[in-house]
Amino acid sequence: MEDIEDLLAGGGGAGVPPGFRLPVAGAVGVNPKQKKEKIIHTIPKASLSIPGTQTIYMKTFGCSHNQSDSEYMGGQLSAFGYVLSDDPDEADLWLINTCTVKSPSQSAMNTLITKCRSAKKPLVVAGCVPQGSRDLKELEGVSIVGVQQIDRVVEVVEETLKGHEVRLLTRRTLPALDLPKVRKNKFVEILPINVGCLGACTYCKTKHARGHLGSYTVESLMGRVRAVIADGVKEIWLSSEDTGAYGRDIGVNLPILLNAIVAVLPSDGSTMLRIGMTNPPYILEHLKEIAHVLCHPCVYSFLHVPVQSGSDSILTAMKREYTVSEFRTVVDTLIELVPGMQIATDIICGFPGETDEDFARTVDLIREYKFAQVHISQFYPRPGTLAARMKKVPSTVVKKRSRELTTVFESFVPYVGMEGKVERIWITEFATDGVHLVGHTKGYIQVLVIGPETMLGLSAMAKITSVGRWSVFGEVIEVLNQANAVERSVDQFSHCSSLDSSCSKEQRACEMTSCCGQVQEVEKKVSTPKYEAKLNLVGWVLRKRKSNSRIMEKGSAMEFEGNQNKAQNCLLEWSTVDKGLLGGVLVSLLTILALSLYLGTRSF
Numbered sequence: 061m062e063d064i065e066d067l068l069a070g071g072g073g074a075g076v077p078p079g080f081r082l083p084v085a086g087a088v089g090v091n092p093k094q095k096k097e098k099i100i101h102t103i104p105k106a107s108l109s110i111p112g113t114q115t116i117y118m119k120t121f122g123c124s125h126n127q128s129d130s131e132y133m134g135g136q137l138s139a140f141g142y143v144l145s146d147d148p149d150e151a152d153l154w155l156i157n158t159c160t161v162k163s164p165s166q167s168a169m170n171t172l173i174t175k176c177r178s179a180k181k182p183l184v185v186a187g188c189v190p191q192g193s194r195d196l197k198e199l200e201g202v203s204i205v206g207v208q209q210i211d212r213v214v215e216v217v218e219e220t221l222k223g224h225e226v227r228l229l230t231r232r233t234l235p236a237l238d239l240p241k242v243r244k245n246k247f248v249e250i251l252p253i254n255v256g257c258l259g260a261c262t263y264c265k266t267k268h269a270r271g272h273l274g275s276y277t278v279e280s281l282m283g284r285v286r287a288v289i290a291d292g293v294k295e296i297w298l299s300s301e302d303t304g305a306y307g308r309d310i311g312v313n314l315p316i317l318l319n320a321i322v323a324v325l326p327s328d329g330s331t332m333l334r335i336g337m338t339n340p341p342y343i344l345e346h347l348k349e350i351a352h353v354l355c356h357p358c359v360y361s362f363l364h365v366p367v368q369s370g371s372d373s374i375l376t377a378m379k380r381e382y383t384v385s386e387f388r389t390v391v392d393t394l395i396e397l398v399p400g401m402q403i404a405t406d407i408i409c410g411f412p413g414e415t416d417e418d419f420a421r422t423v424d425l426i427r428e429y430k431f432a433q434v435h436i437s438q439f440y441p442r443p444g445t446l447a448a449r450m451k452k453v454p455s456t457v458v459k460k461r462s463r464e465l466t467t468v469f470e471s472f473v474p475y476v477g478m479e480g481k482v483e484r485i486w487i488t489e490f491a492t493d494g495v496h497l498v499g500h501t502k503g504y505i506q507v508l509v510i511g512p513e514t515m516l517g518l519s520a521m522a523k524i525t526s527v528g529r530w531s532v533f534g535e536v537i538e539v540l541n542q543a544n545a546v547e548r549s550v551d552q553f554s555h556c557s558s559l560d561s562s563c564s565k566e567q568r569a570c571e572m573t574s575c576c577g578q579v580q581e582v583e584k585k586v587s588t589p590k591y592e593a594k595l596n597l598v599g600w601v602l603r604k605r606k607s608n609s610r611i612m613e614k615g616s617a618m619e620f621e622g623n624q625n626k627a628q629n630c631l632l633e634w635s636t637v638d639k640g641l642l643g644g645v646l647v648s649l650l651t652i653l654a655l656s657l658y659l660g661t662r663s664f
Contacts, residue, residue: 111218112141117151119172122159124299124336126187128250130157133186133205133213135240140214144242151181153221155213158187160265163440170198182220186210192269193443194229201225207255207269211235234274237284247488247517248295249288253281253317254309257302259339262379262450263411265442270301273309278320285321289331294517295488296321297334304338314342315349318359325358328540330519332486334504337364340382340390347390351397361398362504364433365390366406370422374411377450384425391429402503404433409465410458411439412450419461423468432474432505438462475505475527482537483507485522487515499534506531515539 116137120130133155134144145151154176159165166189176183186205189196194204203220205213206229219226234255243249254275257267285296298321300306306314318335325331335354343350343365354361367387369375375383395401407422426434438458441448485499485507496508497515499522508531509515509522515536522534 111221114152114221115143115145115150116153116155116217117145117148118155118157119148120157121165121168122157122161122187124250124297125252125255125301126157126159127244128252128299129186129207129210131241131243131250132235132239133157133210134242136211136214137217138242139240142214142217148175148179148181153182153184153217155184155186155217158185158189160188160192160269160442162437163442173198173202182223184213184216184220186213188266188269191229192265194227203227204229206231208233208235211239234276237276237280238287243293245489247293248297249284249293250297250299251281251284251288252276252299253303253336254300254306257300257339258305258308258342259302259381260379262377262446263408263439263442265445266301268444273302273305275307275310275312277310278307278312278317281317282320282324286324289324289326292517293331294486295332295334298336300336302339302342303336304340304342308342313346314338315346315353318350318353322353322356322358329357329484331358332500333359335359335363337366339380340365340367340387343390344382344386347393348397351394354394354398354401357502360500360504361400361502362402362404363394364404364406366435367425368406368408369411369414369418370425371414371418374414374418377413378408378411378447384421400501400503402432402505403429404435405431406435406437407465408437408439409462410453410455412447412452414453414461419465423465426465427468430472430474431469432472434465434469436462436465436469470529473527473529475532478505478524478532479527480524482521482523483534484519484540485509485534486519487511488517490516496533507534508532509534509536511536 118130118134120127138144148154154172156169156172156176158169169185169189173183173185182203184203184205185199186207188207190199190202190204191207193199203216203224203226205216208231209216209228212228216226216228237251254273256271256273258273260267288296304314306312306317318333321333325333335350350363353359354363365387367384368378368380370384372383391403394403405426407426409419409422439447439453441452483501483505485501487497487499487509489498490496491498491508495510497511499507499509499520501507507522507524509520519540520536521538521540522536524532524534526533
């Protein structure tokens with residue numbers, strides 16, 4: 061094989077550019093463009109002679125799963141030397157990651173494609189639009205990366221820059237989770253736990269793109285969680301088309317995954333877990349288990365549960381596979397069992413066949429629960445879906461209903477009782493006003509505070525000074541370090557008394573410590589009996605060590621204050637087992653000493 065230096069034009073002792081590699085022959089199928097004037101000619105030859113030296117403009121539409129895909133694609137391109145830019149004019153190639161949920165997002169994609177062609181830039185389109193509608197006229201002559209082919213984006217970009225059209229859409233395996241990644245927010249990891257879903261909603265185009273349910277293993281997800289925590293991530297968002305359906309294709313379920321992840325989160329609550337959108341059918345059977353996880357101090361007490369309509373007849377037409385009563389059961393149970401629980405939901409206004417009575421039931425449902433977050437959408441018929449062939453509600457009626465429900469929703473004042481309270485917040489980003497930092501409470505309520513950039517990625521105690529419709533304003537009164545953060549976390553966990561009223565606060569504190577990095581019940585379920593016994597013993601010893609450490613710390617503090625008598629009394633708090641262990645150690649030392657003396661006398 062030739063040396064890389066020999067392949068560089070002109071030699072001249074020039075160093076190897078970062079990320080330089082040769083395209084793998086035959087790795088992708090390419091179709092040379094038939095036009096005489098190829099797009100490749102619009103880029104200077106010098107920049108195209110070496111792969112990995114060009115600038116890429118990336119634009120992402122849609123959900124957090126799409127955002128994660130873009131971060132993975134950006135990470136791979138950066139690793140191979142490409143420069144990512146927010147400026148489309150300076151870019152050598154455009155990469156658009158698309159969303160097919162609503163017509164407006166696809167229209168925005170079409171506009172961007174037209175601009176790219178006008179600018180005579182090479183173009184790669186990724187995401188749900190080309191995957192679900194590969195024969196769209198707008199995609200003619202455009203390179204395509206399918207939703208499960210994001211790990212081959214570098215190959216597609218390289219071939220597109222050469223003037224080839226590349227289409228990668230078919231695959232049976234999920235992309236690896238350990239690919240290079242460039243996060244939009246370095247403190248937030250968007251972690252896809254599965255792709256696709258088990259539903260068959262009549263209005264949904266995403267199912268055409270993402271397909272049937274495919275879940276990552278618990279082990280691979282835990283490995284990713286450990287890696288991102290080590291990388292300094294402070295929030296982990298679990299993302300998918302339906303989080304609640306996780307694992308049903310591989311013999312596990314969402315509570316098993318959640319408990320496993322919580323087990324490896326830092327015990328000081330410095331890294332928080334946010335559970336993604338879940339439909340009602342798949343969490344009904346696990347409500348108490350999920351509520352228990354949501355109570356944990358390392359997990360935001362927040363869940364996005366779409367209802368879509370307050371009418372059972374409309375839910376049936378949508379093929380949503382649940383009733384309004386079952387949705388109420390989910391909401392009521394979580395609110396009852398999880399202190400400070402916040403629930404977001406979605407509504408589609410003007411679904412085909414929706415009557416005034418159906419819409420009135422939806423308004424009543426939203427008015428009853430006064431959700432702090434409601435995503436209100438007008439119905440958009442998506443090509444190829446069953447709902448697109450149903451008799452439509454007049455567009456004027458759809459818009460009227462959307463405005464009416466929006467007015468009802470915006471009349472709520474969900475945060476009015478928070479003023480004057482002190483809340484723990486996790487600060488992860490700048491506000492759009494460029495003045496405030498954005499933190500979130502345990503219930504994922506947005507708190508705007510003023511502070512230096514160095515506070516990003518930290519947790520703090522903030523006093524709420526005023527409340528608005530969409531967020532609250534606060535004043536930071538204490539930035540938490542590891543020691544006081546653990547204490548706050550124990551106090552938070554002890555508030556979940558409704559889950560098990562027989563547990564003391566100390567027992568719950570022990571359970572919290574166990575969930576955040578020690579022994580966890582879910583891991584025991586997949587262990588052998590002998591291994592379970594080891595875990596139980598190790599967990600007991602670790603908990604005893606922590607307990608005794610707290611006793612000794614307490615004694616040291618009192619001694620420092622001059623109260624030596626109380627410090628001595630702390631030693632009396634040792635249990636019989638502790639005293640027995642200490643006695644055994646002393647007896648062993650005395651025996652060794654006596655044996656040494658005996659052997660020494662014999663040598664004479």
